[in-house]
Amino acid sequence: TRGNFVHINETEYYPKLVDWTPIDLEKIKVTAEQAFQIAEKNGGKVKRQSVQNGCEVSVGLAPDYASYRGWEVIYINNDGTRLFHMQIDPYTGKIHFPE
Numbered sequence: 001t002r003g004n005f006v007h008i009n010e011t012e013y014y015p016k017l018v019d020w021t022p023i024d025l026e027k028i029k030v031t032a033e034q035a036f037q038i039a040e041k042n043g044g045k046v047k048r049q050s051v052q053n054g055c056e057v058s059v060g061l062a063p064d065y066a067s068y069r070g071w072e073v074i075y076i077n078n079d080g081t082r083l084f085h086m087q088i089d090p091y092t093g094k095i096h097f098p099e
Contacts, residue, residue, distance in 0.1 A: 035071035
């Protein structure tokens with residue numbers, strides 16, 4: 001969060017240029033909130049607190065990206081540098097730390 005608020009968006013792109021893989025939310029076992037909590041418990045909280053919460057946290061799914069491994073949780077410092085990055089399988093909760 002930045003400025004003590006949460007921003008949630010859903011984006012649809014027009015015109016449709018490619019066939020993107022739909023996300024079946026009925027099959028997702030790990031919610032965005034749970035993915036955030038997993039990230040917090042596995043290093044995200046420490047990174048966020050190291051900048052006195054002066055960062056933006058993003059949680060999203062993008063199954064058509066080559067590096068897709070589930071929920072992508074990214075903490076970005078106010079200066080634009082990445083503080084923390086984790087991917088979490090939306091079906092099992094397994095954690096992946098991308099390189």
